[in-house]
Amino acid sequence: xxxxxxxxxxxxxxxxxxxxxxxxxxxxxxxxxxxxxxxxxxxxxxxxxxxxxxxxxxxxxxxxxxxxxxxxxxxxxxxxxxxxxxxxxxxxxxxxxxxxxxxxxxxxxxxxxxxxxxxxxxxxxxxxxxxxxxxxxxxxxxxxxxxxxxxxxxxxxxxxxxxxxxxxxxxxxxxxxxxxxxxxxxxxxxxxxxxxxxxxxxxxxxxxxxxxxxxxxxxxxxxxxxxxxxxxxxxxxxxxxxxxxxxxxxxxxxxxxxxxxxxxxxxxxxxxxxxxxxxxxxxxxx
Amino acid sequence: xxxxxxxxxxxxxxxxxxxxxxxxxxxxxxxxxxxxxxxxxxxxxxxxxxxxxxxxxxxxxxxxxxxxxxxxxxxxxxxxxx
Numbered sequence: 370x371x372x373x374x375x376x377x378x379x380x381x382x383x384x385x386x387x388x389x390x391x392x393x394x395x396x397x398x399x400x401x402x403x404x405x406x407x408x409x410x411x412x413x414x415x416x417x418x419x420x421x422x423x424x425x426x427x428x429x430x431x432x433x434x435x436x437x438x439x440x441x442x443x444x445x446x447x448x449x450x451x452x453x454x455x456x457x458x459x460x461x462x463x464x465x466x467x468x469x470x471x472x473x474x475x476x477x478x479x480x481x482x483x484x485x486x487x488x489x490x491x492x493x494x495x496x497x498x499x500x501x502x503x504x505x506x507x508x509x510x511x512x513x514x515x516x517x518x519x520x521x522x523x524x525x526x527x528x529x530x531x532x533x534x535x536x537x538x539x540x541x542x543x544x545x546x547x548x549x550x551x552x553x554x555x556x557x558x559x560x561x562x563x564x565x566x567x568x569x570x571x572x573x574x575x576x577x578x579x580x581x582x583x584x585x586x587x588x589x590x591x592x593x594x595x596x597x598x599x600x601x602x603x604x605x606x607x608x609x610x611x612x613x614x615x616x617x618x619x620x621x622x623x624x625x626x627x628x629x630x631x632x633x634x635x636x637x638x639x640x641x642x643x644x645x646x647x648x649x650x651x652x653x654x655x
Numbered sequence: 656x657x658x659x660x661x662x663x664x665x666x667x668x669x670x671x672x673x674x675x676x677x678x679x680x681x682x683x684x685x686x687x688x689x690x691x692x693x694x695x696x697x698x699x700x701x702x703x704x705x706x707x708x709x710x711x712x713x714x715x716x717x718x719x720x721x722x723x724x725x726x727x728x729x730x731x732x733x734x735x736x737x
Contacts, residue, residue, distance in 0.1 A: 410667040417663065417730050421723055425696065517665045573725075576681055576697030585698060586721070596665055 373639070376632040380625055387621035393460070394614035401549070401607035407515065408546065408600040418593055419565050422586050426564040429579040438580075439532050440587045443561050448483045450505070450527065450536040451475060452559070453497075454543035454598055455490035456606045457512055462613035464544065464552065464606055465492040471554050472542050476502065485536065487527065489599075505530075512603050520596035527595075528588050531560045543598045544605035550612050552605035559594055562587055656690045658727040660706055662715060662736060669715065669736045676707040677729060679722055686722070688729055695724040699733060 453472045455465045469492070476484055487506040488494045494507045506526065511519045530536050539560040544552040575582065657673040677688045680702030699720040706713045719734035 407666070411665060413661065413668045414663040414665050414732055417661075417723065417732055418721070421696065421721060421730075421732070572694060574693055574695040576683060576686075576695065582696060582698060582721075589721075593665060 371631075371635070373632065373635055376628055376635065380628045380632065383621050383624050383628065387618055387625070390614045390617040390621065394611055394618060397607045397611035397614060401604060401611055404600065404604035404607050405546070408597075408604050411597065411600055415593055415597060418586070418590060422583075422590050423565045424573065425579055425583050425586055428573065428575070429583045438584060438587060440528065440560060440562050440591070441564070444537040446479075446482055446538045448485070448536045448538075449479055450485050450487060450530065450539045452487045452523070452527065452539065452541045452543075452595075453489065453493045454512075454541070454602045455488075455493035455496075456602075457491040457509055459492060460613065461606055461610035462616075464609035464613075465490075467552075468542060468544050468554055469493060469496050471556060472497075475540065475542060475556065487523065489523070490602075512599065512606070515596070515599045515603055517592075517596050520599050521592045524592040524595040525588070527560070528591055536560075541594070541598055543602045544609075545598075545601045546604040546608060549608040552609055555598075555601075557594075559591055562590060657708070658688075658690045658692075658729060660729040660731070662704070662717075662731040662733060664733050664736050669733075670706070670713075672706070672708060674706045674708045674729075678703075678705040678707075679729075679731065680704060680717065681722065688724060690727060692724050692727075692729075694726075695722070697722045699731070704731065704733075 451472060453468070455468055459465060472486075472493070483503075485503045485505050486497055487508075488497060488504060489508045489511060491509050494504075494509065497504060498507075506523070508519075508523065511523075527539055531539060538558060540556060541559045542554075542556050545555040547553045657675050659671070660674045660677055661671045662669040675690070679686045679688060680700045682698040682700045684700075685702070686697065699717060699722055701718045702716070704715045704717050706715075715733075716737050717731070717733040717735065721732045723730040723732070
């Protein structure tokens with residue numbers, strides 16, 4: 370039987386941990402709200418750009434040389450670049466582990482292709498640095514405050530490599546924010562670009578030639594996809610951390626309840642023992 | 656009669672309002688847009704974007720991006736607005 374003082378000490382320690390997890394949960398909730406707001410604020414631009422791209426692509430494809438843009442070129446996927454977005458910090462349940470698992474599975478499935486990795490977030494970097502894979506870029510500290518320029522720079526380097534025929538396809542593996550409890554694991558092909566379908570064409574006046582406009586819209590679209598993935602991943606990270614910390618807090622409550630029960634039992638047992646000792650001592654005197 | 660103008664950057668929606676006249680810096684020169692303008696797509700250049708509503712003019716400095724005009728909806732997708 371553990372002594373009363375030991376149990377008290379454990380209860381205190383669990384309570385301290387619970388306070389930390391509770392605080393982390395609050396912080397994550399606040400950060401989640403901010404991340405969600407930013408993701409929401411980015412939506413109008415994304416929808417409009419997508420629509421515009423669809424329209425322009427359709428107009429350009431009616432001309433002879435419209436479909437020949439280098440970013441649309443589909444080649445056999447012999448050299449694949451994987452862009453993986455993880456978090457910089459842990460303590461977010463399965464957030465990092467799950468997405469890394471997806472990336473690892475992707476790597477296993479494409480064993481015969483030449484894979485290179487572009488890693489965003491410390492957790493993914495730590496995982497793949499220990500393994501025998503080619504890493505062309507490792508970015509940390511981009512996710513605390515997501516900026517379009519950061520996403521743009523990474524997207525630009527990816528685009529350049531694709532255009533220079535260094536890679537045949539680019540895949541983006543990241544968490545997407547669907548609900549707070551369970552982020553969705555997304556694996557999407559970024560390059561070559563799959564042009565969104567247009568819903569009914571409008572007869573536009575083109576200030577520039579459609580092909581020219583398309584040539585500038587396509588890289589922009591890739592950058593936007595990258596930025597969106599950043600925002601989604603950050604929102605998903607905070608959501609996952611909030612859920613994990615909530616679970617940890619309620620687990621700590623359970624542990625405290627159990628320990629309190631044991632503590633009371635121990636105390637009662639010792640009181641009973643003392644009474645028996647006194648009573649039997651008194652009986653021996655008679 | 657007015658038309659709706661929306662100015663967005665990748666990060667946020669900067670403005671969404673009714674306007675009578677807009678002067679927009681296209682890539683190949685300024686474009687003036689009034690209600691009932693035909694559907695148009697253009698790239699944007701750098702410069703001052705002016706929106707006039709009821710005699711009052713508001714201006715934004717924008718750099719790069721795209722412009723779509725369609726059904727009395729003007730959408731400015733700027734790379735940056737300051």
